[in-house]
Amino acid sequence: MNAPTEQLAADIAAEVTGHTPSGIRRFITGTSHYVFEALFANRLPVVVRIGDQSARTEMEGAVYLSGLLRPRGVPLPEILAENAHGEVPWMVLQRLPGTDLGTVIANLTAAQLERIAISVSRAQTITARTGSAGRYGYAVQPEQAPYSSWSQVLESSLNRSRQRIMSACLFNPSMVDVVRTVLSGHGEQIDRIEPIPFLHDTTTKNVIVTQDGSFSGIVDVDNLCFGYPRYPAALTLAVLLAYGGPTEYVSAWLRHAEQPDDPVFRLYVSLFLLDLMAEHGQVFNGNERTSAPEERASLRQAFKDTVQFAWR
Template identity: 25%
Template sequence: PSSIERMKTGICNEVFAFKVEGESYILRMNNDISQMRGSSLFTPKLAALDIQVPRIIADEYNIEKEGYGYQIQERLPGTDLGNVIQDLAEDQLKKIAKEIASIFKKLSTLPTDGSYGLVLDENGAKFSSWKEWVYDDLDSAERHARSTGFISEIRDLIEQVRAVVQEYEEYFFSVPSTTYYGDIAGKNVLIEKGTFTGLVDLDALAYGDPLEAVGRIYTSWHGTEYGKIYSDAVMDELELTKEQRDIVRMYALFHRFAWMCENGVAFNANTSGIIDAEEATKDREKIQKLLEEIERDS
C-alpha cells in the first residue's frame, strides 16, 4: 500500500483505510467473525435493491489462517453524516432524508423469519417478540452502567425512562417483524459535498420496528435546528402519523439513555474506558429535555 490509516470510528471491528495504485480501500478485521461476516450476506441484498453500498473485494472468515477474519472493501467517497450535518443546507438535508427514507422502504420489502432483534447471519434474530428485544436492550444498557459504576449517578433516570417505555408495552406486542437497518443516524451514512454517497458497515440488519432506527436519528441531533430539519424530513418522507412520531420520540429517549450508559465502557481501542463527566452532564440534560417534551405532548 502507498498509504495506510487506522480509522477511529466504530467499536466492533478494527478498521484501516489504505491505497494501492491510487485506488482507496477499507480493511476490516476481527477475531470474532460473527461481528463481521454479515456484510458478505447483506451487501448483495442491499445492492440488489439499488442501495448504494461498497463492493467486497476479498474476504476470509477462517480465523485459523491468520488469527482473525478480514474483509477488503472498496472505499466509497465521503464522511459520516455526523461529521458534517451541522454544515449542510436545508435543501441538502432534505435530499439526504429522502435517500434514507427510501432505504427504509426498500429494506422493508425483504422477508423475515418472524424473529426480532439484531440479525448477524442467515439464522435470523434471537427474540420471539419485539417486547423481548426492547427490554433486553434496556437491561443491557443498565449492565453497561453497572459495570463502570456509573449507574449510581443515574438511578433516577432509569426509573423515568422505564416508565415511559412501559407505556408502550401493548404497542410492542403488535409490532410485526420487519427488515430494517438500525445504525443509520450519525455513522455509516456517507456524505460527500452535501450528497449521499452510500451506506457502510453492513454487518447486521434488524428485524422488528423500523421506528426504532428513526428514533436514533431523532435523538442524535435533538435540540438543534439542523437536527429538527433532518429528522422531520425523514419522518415526512416516511409519512409517519402523529402517533408514530410519538413512538419515535419514545425510542429517541430509549437510545439517548442507552448511549449514556455506554460512558466509560471500553469496547475497543476507540473507547477509553474512563467515564467522561462532561459528556455525562450533557447526556443528562438531553434526556431531561426529551422527558419534558414527551410529558408536554402526552
C-alpha cells in the same frame, strides 16, 4: 489475538490489490471492528475491516447481506475480497467517497439534509421488502431473530444500559426505571408492531457523505434488526440531541418514510439516550469517546426533555 495493526491492514490491502499502500490510517469511529483506509499512489483507496475470532459471524453476515441488498439497490460498498472464515477474519471493500454524516452534518444546508434523508429512507424501504419470519431483534436472516415480541428487544436494551451504567457509576441507573415505566404504558401498542427488517445503524455514522453534501452510500451492515423501522431514526435523533446537530434531518427522514414523531418514537429516543449514557466509561476497541462532564450534562438534559414527550 492482539489488536490488528496498520501493518496487517497494509499487508492485506497489498495482497488483494497487487499494490503496496502509500499510507494507512485507522478510522476513529466504530466500537467493534478495526477499520483502516489504505491509500495508493496509482489506484483508488480501499477499506480494510479486520476483526478478532468473535467477529467472524458479523463478517459472514456482511458478506451475506451485501449479496442480498446490493442487487436490490441498497448503496453498500462492493466487497473486493474477504476471508470471513480465517483465523483473523477480514474483508476489503470499495472506499465510498466522503465521511460519516456526523462529521459534516453541521455544515449542510436544509436542502442537502433533505436529499440525504430521502436516500436513507429509500434504502430502508428496500430493506423492509426482504422478508420477515415473525421474530424480532438483531439477526442476519429473519428466522435467526432472537425474540418473539418487539418489547423484548426494548427490554434487552434497557437491561444492557442498566448494567453498563451501574458498572461505570457516571449516571443514575434509576433513569432506566423511568423509561421502563414509560415502556409499560405503551406496551399494548408496542406489542402490535410487526417485525419489519431495517438497517439499524444508519445514523450520524455509517451514512457516507461528501464534503459538498452528496450522499455516497451506507457502510458496516453486518446484520439487520426486525421490528419497527423508526428505531434508527430515533437513535439518530438521540445522538443529535446529545452531542449537537440539526435535528431537522430526522424530521425529513420521518416525513419521507411517512412515520410519525409521536410519544412512542420519543420513547425510542429516550431508550437510545440511555444507551449513549451507558457507553460512557466503557472500553471497546480504542475508539470509545472520552467521558466529559459537559457531555454527560447534555445527555441528562436531553433525556429529561425527551422523557417528558414520551409520557404524553
